[in-house]
Amino acid sequence: MSTDLSAQQTTSLVGATQAGSAEWLERYGHSVMGTYGTPSRVLVRGEGAHVWDAESNRYLDLLGGLAVNSLGHAHPFLVSAVTAQLATLGHVSNLFAHPLQIALAERLLELAQAPEGSAVFFCNSGGEANEAAFKLTRRTGRTRIVAATGAFHGRTMGSLALTHKAAYREPFQPLPPEVVHVPWGDAEALAAAVDDTTAAVFLEPIQGEAGVRPAPAGYLATARRVTRAHGALLIFDEVQTGVARTGAWFAHQLPALNGGEDIRPDAMTVAKGLGGGIPIGAMIAFGPENARRLSAGQHATTFGGNPIAAAAGLATLHVIERDGLRENVAAVGDRIAEGVAGHALVAGVRGHGLLRAIELTQPVSAAVTANLLEAGFIVNAVAPDAIRLAPPLILTADQADTFIAALPAALDLAAQEN
Secondary structure, three states: OOOOOOHHHHHHHHOOOOOOHHHHHHHHHHHOOOOOOOOOOOEEEEEEOEEEEOOOOEEEEOOHHHHOOOOOEOOHHHHHHHHHHHOOOOOOOOOOOOHHHHHHHHHHHHHOOOOOOOEEEEEOOHHHHHHHHHHHHHOOOOOEEEEEOOOOOOOOHHHHHHOOOHHHHHHHOOOOOOEEEEOOOOHHHHHHHOOOOEEEEEEOOEEOOOOOEEOOOOHHHHHHHHHHHHOOEEEEEOOOOOOOOOOOOOHHHOHHHHOOOOOOOOEEEEOHHHHOOOOOEEEEEOHHHHHOOOOOOOOOOOOOOOHHHHHHHHHHHHHHHHOOHHHHHHHHHHHHHHHOOOOOOEEEEEEEOOEEEEEEOOOOHHHHHHHHHHHOEEOEEEEOOEEEEOOOOOOOHHHHHHHHHHHHHHHHHHHHHO
16 A cells, blocks of 8 residues: 555645635635734745745745755655654654664764763754753853843743843743843943853854844854853854854854854754754753753653654754755855845845845845745845845755846835835
């Protein structure tokens, strides 16, 4: 008996035959909570760096599911690894161990250059990873945390306290107290805010949701120096920047951000691109003292690091290394940054690798994003004057060139509309 699920059978499972976007969006409005507003398209298929909508229009996916789809869509190695694992052992709970979870933890510790005695806590998302890190800080016996303006660490109640944007925070106050936000990139302000009552400093090496804003030279080194001097933890949120997104395995390993210094945090959170589209997150605690801060019964998650997610993580890391994708990320990212320069509406390009923001001279990013979508390119208006790109790490130079060629017309049209 065949176990393959045909496209026709899949369509039958979702209860429609030839439904178009209008019908799907009507059903969406009656069944899905509207926390994301109205979606701009209904996507039904993907392959490589492309996706197709319900009307069979093709798009070059330059957002990658918000930096999640590291290997693009339907990558054969990832599909094979996940399918084989699901046919073998899908879920067991963390009352039992399984080899893939252990192997993935070992691999992450190796890539993070974590010292002997370090350990990984697996979960399902970046928000969960940051919640685990938040709880880790409580085990210092201190409660005061320093974060940065512009920070985004998630929307669960603990991670939301670390997130800076008022529109996200205010509807849910009171949040966990004693979180102080200091100006992003201001090393003096950061140093002044950390004292002997500080439990931890939370930082993104590159602020993603704030508009792809890299830490200035010396900033991460200052954070490491002052936290160590005052016995506070330094926690790097690499949820968006990790897993080769910037050309390094983790962004804090980039010389452009660490100044050539060996800067290692006390804990690091990762998620998004780690599973290539399968939900997985992790908190890596560096060194035995931090690894022991959370003991048996003090934190848990039912699905974290289950066999499916671990298989996806191992497959994703394997393909990145096997196919030289870190080098591809650096080369294609630079190609885009150089290629989009020169237009009157382009003020510059921020970021590293394939996490980039095209800075605009006018607040027309929403219009540019809409124009590009109509032209077959998915990007994100991350700020009124900035467009974010976080495409699959497999994006080719030729594919990048099609975007570079299409951008001027989208910019010109936005300028006319403005």
